[in-house]
Amino acid sequence: MKPINLNYLFWIRKSRAKNNKAPLYLRIIYKGKRKEINLNHNLDPSIWDSDSHRAMGRSPEARATNQVIFKSIDRIEQILFEYESENKLLTLETFKTLFYGEEPEEENWLGGFKKDGEPVASIDSISECLKPKFKQHSTPFNLSYVIRHNSRKYEVLATEVSIWIKN
Secondary structure, rough: OOOOOOEEEOOOOOHHOOOOEEOOOOOOOOOOEEEEEEEEEOOHHEEEEOOOOOEEEHHHHHHHHHHHHHHHHHHHHHHHHHHHHHHOOHHHHHHHHHHHHOOOOHHHHOOEEEEOOEEOOOHHHHHHOOOOEEOOOOOOEEEEEEEEEOOOEEEEEEEOOOOOOOO
């Protein structure tokens, strides 16, 4: 059982405040990617402590906000425990779906899951879907490309490409 390294942060989005109430968000960071989840809870920005990422004080609003945060932490730990114990692959989209209490539609995934204990690659599922009407032109190959974020930061990515010809 390999532990899942996931970070989270609670914050308020002051730019979307209406009637002096700002929405509370949960930011999940996993494998360098992040996903923001609206917790459907609004609070007065003046009671929010940005350092501790909690509501300050003992007012009913502060207590309700902190209760939402603690319940969210419990839900995060429950999801992580389930995925670690079952040794499943976790994605941010799956996490968000599970956090909202819905079940992910893994039967529609092309890859990134385990079948009979073995990982299933996307290219295998794509080949299975396309073979009746298409012929694979060449073996899949990796295509590298560069994304420029700013003048000092570049990211080199690789994607697997396969070429198919219609029968």
